[in-house]
Amino acid sequence: MQQRTLGPGLTVSAIGLGCMGMSEFYGARDDEESLTVLRRAADLGIDFLDTADMYGPHHNEELIGRFLAESRAKLKIATKFGIVRKHGEYARSINNSADYMRRACEASLKRLGAECIDLYYVHRVDREQPIEETMEGLATLKREGKINHIGLCEVSAETLRRAHAVHPVTAVQTEYSLWTRDVEAEILPTCRELRIGFVAYSPLGRGFLTGRFQAGASFEDGDFRANLPRFAPDNAAINAALVDIVRGIATGKGCTPAQVALAWLLGKGDDIVPIPGTKRIKYLEENAAAASITLSAQESAVLEQALSSLSVSGERYTAEGMKGVNA
Secondary structure, eight states, X not given: OOEEEETTTEEEESSOEEOGGGTSSBSOOOHHHHHHHHHHHHHTTOOEEEOOTTTTTTHHHHHXXXXXXXXXXXXXXXXXXXXXXXXXXXXXXXXXXXXXXXXHHHHHHHHHTOSSEEEEEESSOOTTSOHHHHHHHHHHHHHTTSEEEEEEESOOHHHHHHHHXXXXXXXXXXXXXXXXXXXXXXXXXXXXXXXXXXXXXXXXXXXXXXXXXXXXXXXXXXXXXXXXXXXXXXXXXXXXXXXXXXXXXXXXXXXXXXXXXXXXXXXXXXXXXXOOBOSOXXXXXXXXXXXXXXXXXXXXXXXXXXXXXXXXXXXXXXXTTTTTTTO
């Protein structure tokens, strides 16, 4: 597995592993199967695991903690704070206060069984609290040795600049894929100007770009995609045009649509690390293999032309899920 460097000094595998779906949002969970996936990921050289305290809530960090207790692999763990949820509820509030931040960090360390968090993100920014205050709190946690690197999720370019002026930001995590390219306007250029790494979540469009979902597709209980606007039948029918383009390139290249989508993203710059999530060995291995696939200039041109002529239909989240986005 190739390595890439995020910001000042955090070197990770070129493809990470998003662990959220092992706990919720994508149907039933199976801890033993998830632990098997985590072991296989380490075998494949994937050393960058992404979690958050609100996944479960708390279950995902506990699961990662179980894996860390048994693994001898040298892994980098990224986790997050800032989104507050109650068990069994999707509704959320945002809390970036210094007191909450400290309690959240210490609780995450305990669940992970770790002494220090490699990369600690603000999961969503509270528009009512100055980002400077949030960064000062994070800088204090770093001085105390509780975290090594600071990250921000779904922030605006203006907020990122203000945050970085207080303390260097190592990475920004935001959704980025063939059907979500908003970051190319301001966020990604700002990251590059400030030499901040970029972590792309949902690089496969929550599975839609793999071609596994069509208009009217059914989802198992507990799969939040059933309520996402882009997966609604009318929108999915329109968005299928993009998948057809990706599938055509994959067929000609002898790989899968998922690998084309990841290869496209990896080709956007060596400062980008996608973190596709899965709880299945088959898809983990497929995603990891994408690191060795390179799109030709012609294939990239076909994709870019298609993207410029096709429009994506539907928001990426419900209104509740969009809280704190681009803050």
